[in-house]
Amino acid sequence: MDGSETGWGRQAEPAPRWRALLDRARLAGRGAEHHDVDHRAEETPEPPSETLPRRAAGTGWTGRAQAVARPADASFGAEPAYRVEATYRVEPAYRVDPRYGGEPAYQAEPAYRAEPEPRAEPSWRAEPEPRAEPSWRAEPEPRAEPSWRAEPVRPPEPAYPEPPPRGRGTASVESRYALLDGGYQPEPAPAESRYALLDRGRYRPEAHPVPEPARIEPPRIEPARVEWRAPEPETELERAAGVLRRELGGPRVLAFANPKGGVHKTTATVLAAATVGSVRGRGVLAWDDNELRGTLGLRAGSARHARTIRHLIHDLAQIEILEGATLLEHLDDYLRHASDGSYDVLAGEESPRFAQRLDQFTVKRVLELLRRTHDVVCVDTGNNVESPNWRTVMQAADQLVVTTVPREDAAFSADWMLDLLHEEGMGELADNAVTLISCPTPGRTPLQDDLERHFATRTRAVAVVPYDPALETGSSIEYHQLQAETRQGWLKAASVMLEPFAR
Template sequence: MPNGRSSFVEDEHADRTPARDVEPFWAEEPETPVHGRVVQLPPAGVIEVEPGVFRPADDPALPPGVHLPVDPPPGRSGADSPWAQPPRRAQPAPTTPVPVRTGVHQPQPPTPPPSEDPFAELTSDETPTAEEFARRRLAKPAQQTATMGARAMLHKGTLGLVKLSPGKRELEYKQDVEMVRRNFGGLRQVTVVNPKGGAGKTVAVLLLAMTFGQKRGGYVLAWDNNETQGTLGMRAQQDFHARTVRDMMRDLHLFQGSQGRVGDLSQYVRAQGEGMFDVLASDESATAGEMLTAGAFAEIRDVVSRFYKLIFVDTGNNVRAENWQAAMDATDQLVITMSARNDSAETAARMLDHLEQGGHRRLVRQAITVVTMPPTRKDIDLPAIQQHFAARTRAVVLAPYEKLIDSGEPIRYGELSSNTRDAWLKIAAAVAEGL
């Protein structure tokens, strides 16, 4: 009976004994450790190198730094035993990949810890930046609706129901305004010349200064650099004082070094109100003292250049005068004026010969020629004048006849005809292109 009972017990547990060719139970993937729950530990002599992968302790392919688990002492096993907790798993070396056996997947690189920067996701590639916003803001959309002329009147008359694109004239007007308003990168001097009297130099200086002042918003000076008596102050609007360049020369010591402010300079220049520019007049008396020298021109230019970005210089009729030659040396853009008459054009042509012989050939080639039209085109040889100066200068433009200008009275921008203002805007754009 005992023998039978013993055999019965052995037969009862026979099906529970694992065969030798069956993989041990610890080779199966263990349960994920959960806080507060007991998990099974691999027996001694086997170590887990990664989740679900076990190797014998004597395996030479074990990575460095891996230690074997220690068997718990006798009587210390159970749910309340500290050895019942899962062992600390060793991490493979980051630079040396761990060789694995056939059938085992290569471990993936560890996932980097999440960034502690709370704004990290705001700087991703999908998030727009301030630079993108600034570029988009600077890219102005094209004007699709007319704002000038009959097209604009039709748009206004239909309460915005009819929208027409700008016409050719409006587009050219806006292009000219943008050319005049652009940044020149520093102080620029425009000099207007013609040795013949009555060639329109003073009028050109005033109208150019008015146009640039209107479109740019100030910082423009019209300077009469006549060696003796000039007329720029007579054709400009009067101010609270009648001081001239002679008075400024006498008080140049007030502007030496870092001395002198805009308020101090206003005592010598004449503000032109709506024209938004200032005038530095020359002597208006025929009994003035000595002529201006090249040194005097340089000292005055050094002072006014602190307060103005654009200077228009009116010149006299003597090309041999020191201040005339000093103005040529400081010129950035040359403007040649003449009336549509052969004598005025011939005088200007001889002056260009003089400038080219004196080393100003490049200045002549980049010059702008302005031809002032008379009340009628009868008995004028305009094609010959245009052909000659078009071959010697950069551009030839026509200034229409204006009765207000021909009257000799002070010129006010608001009293000019729209045709004259548009024509001088185009002339100003041609001048600005060379600056």
């Protein structure tokens, strides 16, 4: 081993500096001329010998430190290495570079670290010398104002030739500037020369008036002339629609009656409700109060359910105690509605098995309920004038509508009913009734003229509605599918019915 490798195949730590010195001292006698001199000694000059370090005194460490020196290499021919006991392990200060054999001179550490000489602190801190303030603040030298304001230098005025002697005020415009200094009194100078005269102190505003700009008169606007024109006369249809839109002073019940069947009671009830509802938009109801099997529910409204007056009477006690929107919501479950939503329908009993006669007390309760929810109630009465149901509707009606067709039997039945009402103490209702003549066929017959003259003497008014082919089939009635002439006739007839109540 040459001192660079250990026995375990790892790089050895470099030998301490004193190890080399000890080997040279021990081999000084016989290895001086040895032929196998270390090649490092030839290449590197021998450093000066140093005295071997003495064994240091104990440091108080109780253990024994094993020497870290390796045995001498056999190439020197020296005696076998011995173990040097040391009381402490000397760690190398640095790693020896194998490129050179000599060790650098050991740099002796001073016994103490020289402290830097403290910087002398002055016994007092010199305060900065205060800036000398002048005892007085020099005021800026005022700018010398000239005792007089220099007039701006004007370019010399051109010399005008001396004008020939003329009379005062006759000088031409070209020479008046030259004559100003000679006492010439010019005519009133125009606006462009007054500024030059001001500088000379000779301008007098009153002598040189400034012409005022031309005054532009605003255009004179004549006040609008309001001419009163008489309003155009209202047409009969506009007047009829206006009557239906007015307030009626409360809910009104219209009773359509004639003891004879087939005189258009159901048709008149549906079309009157549709006409009033199309104008007012809400609050109109058609009730089929026929004791037998009524057909109003089939000809009017959409059959969204099968409930009739029988179902309403069954739940009448629970419904009539309700108020406001809750009442309308619950009553709507028993009503049918027109296709256009202009009116509601309370259908009569459509099954003969459940047909029953309504007593007087029940009819009053139903009418009172319908008055609370609708403005106009059109009632299709039955044919039995002796039943309490029929008489109760007549007594509660605000307007009686006597329906008939241009036939003698139908007219005779209507005339007899009016006599009966007078006998029963309802003569006022009969006198204020409206006779409605429906034409089942096109054209006008001589009998129609006789009927109009006759019932005009017995009732308040007579209204005639024309024939319409859409009504001849007897199917569902759609108001918007009627002819324009038919709708106009029903509009006039409905206005006649409600005219006494319109406000």
